[in-house]
Amino acid sequence: MQLVIAEKPSVAQQIASVIGAEERKDGYMEGSGSIVSWCVGHLVELAQPDAYSDAWKKWTYESLPMIPENWQHEVKRDTAAQYKVLRELMHDTRVDSVVCATDAGREGELIFRLVYEMAGCNKPMKRLWISSMEESAIRDGFANLKPGSDYDCLYQSALCRQRADWLVGLNGTRLFTVLYGGKVLKVGRVQTPTLGMLVERETQIMNFRKEQYFMAHILCGGVDAATGRINSRAEAETVAGACKNGQAVVTSAAKEQKSIAPPKLYDLTTLQRDANRLFGFTAKQTLEYVQSLYEKKLATYPRTDSQYLSDDMEQTAKSVIEAIFGSILFQEDVMFNPNIKRVLNSKKVTDHHAIIPTMEIAKADLSTLPEPERKILSLVANRLLCATGEKHLYETVKAELSCGGHTFHASGKSVTHNGWKDFEDAFKRAFKTIEEKESTEEKKLPELTEGQTFENMQTKISEHYTTPPKHYTEDSLLSAMERAGAEDMGDNVERKGLGTPATRADIIEKLVKDGFVKREKKQMLPTEDGMKLITVLPDVVKSPKLTADWENALTLVAKGEYSMQEFMGGIEDMVRDLVQTYHSVSEEQKSMFGGGAQGINAGTALGKCPKCGGDVVKGKFGAYCKNKCGMNVGRAMGAVLSDSQIKSMLEGKKTLVKGLKGKKGTYDAYLIPEGIEDYSYTKDGKEIRGSQYKVRLEFPKRKK
Known part of the structure; x- marks a missing residue:
């Protein structure tokens, strides 16, 4: 029997439904000769410094640098139950091989391998490497499982990333x-x-200092031609005065045919950039939306840095384009002969190909998608149409005119074939995007020929300022x-x-x-x-x-x-x-961050920290340990302690605290400190960890 381990429960359920593991158990699914279970992100992480030595528990210069000789890992507390499920499954006598089905990338490899090693598993390991959660992709992936050893170097890279972040982050x-x-x-x-x-x-x-400058203009035959930058208004007025009511001659008029090639397909970063520019989504929001689309089988794997499809995906791309036109994602009535070969290049595909929709969009009711996800899916679909569209063609004209002994320049631009921008324009109309429009867009110039003259020049002066970086x-x-x-x-x-x-x-x-x-x-x-x-x-x-x-x-x-x-x-x-x-x-320098004589050292010492022995001082937001060891010195049993109560607790004395909250209301009790204990909880998806007083309660004698 094979044990398949995915990165998330939702992915595990999809894999299980495809390979027939339909029977639900506690923390896994089973059936058809397979057990399918899951991690919950990182179940195993690098140990904190205090796990290595007592010296590293304290935040002191003398304890640095902290460079472990033998790296240690620990099971995350809030997901320890699921780790236990995986460890027991790995050692189940029915299991003869393990399939790593975590996300097909560096971090996915790390998530699985750390659990595999922490559990002491030595059963044969294989790797599922897929770029889509479609049923056909999952079946094909299981038909072509790779030896786990093929990804040993990827695992080593992931370990290097994790350890480098620990060394630089914690020591720095x-x-x-x-x-x-x-x-x-x-x-x-x-x-x-x-x-x-x-x-x-x-x-x-x-540090930017804006500078004022001026330009003199001549207006003739629908042309607005201007000088270059002039530093003073008086000089600009002199130039304009020399040209007013005079004659202008076109000394050159150069036309040039230009084109803009279709954009490449989306990798994650370019998708995040466009989603921010067009919709105001943060990078994290975009990743969450496209990850959800991936898990709903509507988009391919999102964490990619490639902007191409592999050479064998030509028919897939054609089919997906047909599905786009047949779905609610695109409602323009256009004739389209996509150039698929533009987006095919196996040499430029790394772990995963570019992000595109899947064929599931033809079957799914896309109107039920949350609006942000529908926007992202539409953006990805539109990019496939743009990338396989025709070049955008335009003509530029650069003209030079002479008047009153001065030279003026004018330029214009006219589109001759909109090409792939038809799709881009249609998308922006459909979604009323928030993109800021360029105010400097060039207009079409009238027909100009060398030697052409204009009489009775009108003139004007424009005022400008240099602009800082954005x-x-x-x-x-x-x-x-x-x-x-x-x-x-x-x-x-x-x-x-x-x-x-x-x-x-x-x-x-x-x-x-x-x-x-x-x-x-x-x-x-x-x-x-x-x-x-x-x-x-x-x-x-x-x-x-x-x-x-x-x-x-x-x-x-x-x-x-x-x-x-x-x-x-x-x-x-x-x-x-x-x-x-x-x-x-x-x-x-210490005082820059509220330290030095005026900052942290100015706090009133209330005692020694029971965890690390550092000074506990009174700060702007209450008492704290100067060594930042994670000890919560200002609270006990959920109650905020006064300075005198903190001092008493730090001295190990029996301390009366009133107004403690219980199931039947509030009560008063003596707290007798008996060491410390660790705690952890999850808030906004983040694990909060620390230490607190371990106490014994003694209740005041009731008055008769």
């Missing part, structure tokens, strides 16, 4: 938090250089992340940029959640703390180029062209150098 965060003595300064392998790009753009905008939107930030470091890399580099298509949305959300970036309408702006953080961090942790180099190296590890040892050796050396180089800062 602790180092700069300890040095600056204020709020937690979070450092991340990808998020910090992303923040660096935002801060650099904000600095350029803040703030990043999520669209332009995703583009910058994708291209980071590209100018310094050759065309043969496998992967460029910060992060992967699958991780960029989470990086942006993390920066917002940590308070370093804020959204204002469509703009992404660094906060004051974000600006400060980048000013104090060294280039080695905020360099987009360095992080892009790492991302490319991870891709080479996945292909077996770069060793895991070499990659991790480079990361470890960087972390060691970072700690040795940055060992102290001035009191003035």
Whole structure:
């Protein structure tokens, strides 16, 4: 019997229905010689520093760098029950092989392998690698299962990514938090250089000084021709005065036929960019919508960085295009002869091909889809039509006129064949997109010939200002992340940029959640703390180029062209150098984040932390442990403690707390601390972990 492990319950159910595992059990399904179960995202994660040594429990400079000799993993508490189900199934005597059916990518490989290894499973492993949840794709995938060993290098790449993030993130965060003595300064392998790009753009905008300039114009025969930039109004008026009522001669009129090739198909990043530009969706929202469409079998696998289909998909693409015209996704009555070969290129398909709709759109009732999902599916469908459409053709005219001894320029543009833009225009009309229109669009010029003259010139002067760089939107930030470091890399580099298509949305959300970036309408702006953080961090942790180099190296590890040892050796050396180089800062620098003499050290000491021995001090938002060890010193039994109660609890004394909440109302009790205990809960999909007092209750004697 084979055990099939998917990444999510919804995917497991679809696989189970296809291979006949219909009988529901606790945490899995069974039938037709197969057991199908699932992970719930990452069930196993890297252990925190305090699992390695007592020294690493404390946030001190002396404990750095933290570089584990033997990496440890632990089971996540809130999903431990499902891990237990998988472990028992892996050791079930009926099971003779295991199929990894998690998402077909780097993180999916990591999710499965860590469970497989943590459970101590040594049964033969095979890999299901599919790009669609359609029944035909699942059946074909099971008919062509690959040996698990084929993906050992992908697993090593995933381990490198996970460990590098741990080393850079935890060492960097602790180092700069300890040095600056204020709020937690979070450092991340990808998020910090992303923040660096935002801060650099904000600095350029803040330092920008707008400059005024003028242009003189002549108006003749429906043509508005202008000079270049003139720095003073007086000079512009002199030019206009010399031409008023005079004669203008066309000295040149050059026509040129131009074309815009159809766009490529969507990978995840370009889909996220367009969805932000056209609908205002965040990158994370777009990923959630397209992931849902994938699980509903309506779109292919979303976490891809390829914009092509493989050479054997020509008939599939034709069939999908027919299905698009037959569905509610497209209602324009057009004749269309798609050029499918434009989007076929197996050499440019990495783990997965571009995102396209599936044939299921012909059968499904798309009107029942939530509106955001229908918009994304329509966008993906429209892109397939655009990508296989005809070139957009237009003609440009550039004319030069002479008048009063001065030269004027005019340009125009006229469309001769709309081509693929017919589909784009139809889509924008149908969905009333929010895209900002370009105000500088050129109009068609009247027919001009060299030597042509115009009499009695009318003139005018226009006033202009230089404009600063634009703030990043999520669209332009995703583009910058994708291209980071590209100018310094050759065309043969496998992967460029910060992060992967699958991780960029989470990086942006993390920066917002940590308070370093804020959204204002469509703009992404660094906060004051974000600006400060980048000013104090060294280039080695905020360099987009360095992080892009790492991302490319991870891709080479996945292909077996770069060793895991070499990659991790480079990361470890960087972390060691970072700690040795940055060992102290001035009191003035400490005060940047509320530390130094005026900040964290100014708090009133209430006692020693029962978890790590650090000072517990009174801060702006209540008492806390200076070592940020996760101990909740300000609450017990759900009640907020006063300063005197905290002091008493820290000294291990019996402490009276009134107004505790119980099932039958409130009550008073003495809390007697007897050590500490860990806790965890999930809020907004995130696991919150920490430590709290372990107490024994003693009730006051009732008065007679």
